Amino acid sequence: MARNRKRQKSRESRMPMPVTDATLRRIVSVAMLAAFGGALLWVLATVLDRPIRAVTLSGEFERVSPIRVEAALGDLRGVGFLSADLESLKRRVAELPWIDEVQVQRRWPGELRVLITEQIPAARWRDSGLLNVRGELFLPETRWEYAELPALSGPEGSEAQVARRYLNMRGPLAETGQLLTGVSLDDRGAWRLALGSGLEVRLGRQAVEQRFSRFLSVVIPILAASDQGAGYVDMRYSRGFTIAWSGSVDPANNDGTGKNQDV
Numbered sequence: 559m560a561r562n563r564k565r566q567k568s569r570e571s572r573m574p575m576p577v578t579d580a581t582l583r584r585i586v587s588v589a590m591l592a593a594f595g596g597a598l599l600w601v602l603a604t605v606l607d608r609p610i611r612a613v614t615l616s617g618e619f620e621r622v623s624p625i626r627v628e629a630a631l632g633d634l635r636g637v638g639f640l641s642a643d644l645e646s647l648k649r650r651v652a653e654l655p656w657i658d659e660v661q662v663q664r665r666w667p668g669e670l671r672v673l674i675t676e677q678i679p680a681a682r683w684r685d686s687g688l689l690n691v692r693g694e695l696f697l698p699e700t701r702w703e704y705a706e707l708p709a710l711s712g713p714e715g716s717e718a719q720v721a722r723r724y725l726n727m728r729g730p731l732a733e734t735g736q737l738l739t740g741v742s743l744d745d746r747g748a749w750r751l752a753l754g755s756g757l758e759v760r761l762g763r764q765a766v767e768q769r770f771s772r773f774l775s776v777v778i779p780i781l782a783a784s785d786q787g788a789g790y791v792d793m794r795y796s797r798g799f800t801i802a803w804s805g806s807v808d809p810a811n812n813d814g815t816g817k818n819q820d821v
Contacts, residue, residue, distance in 0.1 A: 607638035610670055617674030621656040627674065630654055639668045647672075655697060658690065681710045681724065683717060693721030709752070712743035719743070727751065727770060734778045757781075762794035769793040777801070 613634060615624050630650045634642070644662045651660045651672065659675040677696045681689045682704055688697040689710065695717045708728075712720040724741045731738045737754030744750075749766055751759040761769050770793075777791055777799055784803075792800040 607640040608668055609636050610634050610639050610642060611668035613670045613672065614665075615672050615674065618676055619674070621676055622654060622674060626654055627651055627672065631672070634670070639664065639670075642670065644670075658696070679704055679707060681708045681721065684711045689717055689721055693718040708738065709740040710742070711740075713745055716743055723749065730770075730774055734774060735782075736778065755787075757788055758790040760790060760792045760794055769799075772799065 613628075613631065615627055630653070631647055632650070642664075644664070647670075648660045648662045651657060651662075651674070656677050657674065658677040661671075661673040663671045663673070665671050677688075677690050679688045679697075680691045680693075683689050683695055686699050687695055688700050688704070688707075690696050708724060710717075710720045710724055720741055720743050723743075724738065727741070728738045731753070738751060739754050740750075740752030742750045742752075747763045749761040749763070751761065753759065759773060761773075773791065773793055777793075780801070781788060781791075787804040789802045789804055791802070
């Protein structure tokens with residue numbers, strides 16, 4: 559008998575609690591409120607999602623044509639103000655040449671505002687490309703000439719590396735009165751600089767920073783003190799350099815070993 563009572567108590571303890579009328583009313587109320595809220599949102603969205611009334615373009619528009627931006631946006635007649643896919647519109651405009659950044663915003667009650675930021679060319683790349691201020695190749699081919707910009711070049715994919723080298727060396731050279739007009743990196747990894755005076759500086763592949771510092775501290779004063787111009791300076795030596803003076807047959811060697819260590 560005792561065992562039967564224990565089993566009965568165990569079965570009773572596992573029985574679910576009865577659902578009261580109050581609980582049912584709360585469940586029904588929550589469901590009705592959710593349905594009402596969803597219906598209200600749908601009605602509001604339907605009422606407010608009226609066709610776009612106007613599209614406003616903002617920007618400098620020096621290289622980007624507003625007509626091309628409008629063409630990229632496409633025909634927005636009949637497109638709802640709330641249902642318009644802003645990300646899709648942004649991507650389409652961003653694919654245009656010279657576009658750096660695009661923002662597409664809704665402006666109540668029915669206007670889309672498109673803000674355009676154009677690329678700023680900071681350097682020439684190879685023969686006809688352009689780099690922006692972040693060292694990114696944003697235009698592989700351009701029909702405009704930018705002779706005032708520095709000329710950078712290097713293997714494919716090295717744009718940012720060459721741009722960083724230019725930025726790091728431009729300031730120290732300017733402090734000595736020299737204008738850096740070009741930086742090149744060849745397929746072997748050797749660096750060359752072009753200065754506004756027409757001088758070429760060959761830094762090679764190894765110890766580039768040390769050679770550049772030696773050029774600033776040692777070679778620049780020698781060049782400044784000389785009345786003779788120089789065609790190029792070869793810094794690819796372990797302890798010295800070579801200056802090719804204009805009009806001379808052989809360059810003057812200022813290296814302890816007399817041997818180029820990085821050809």
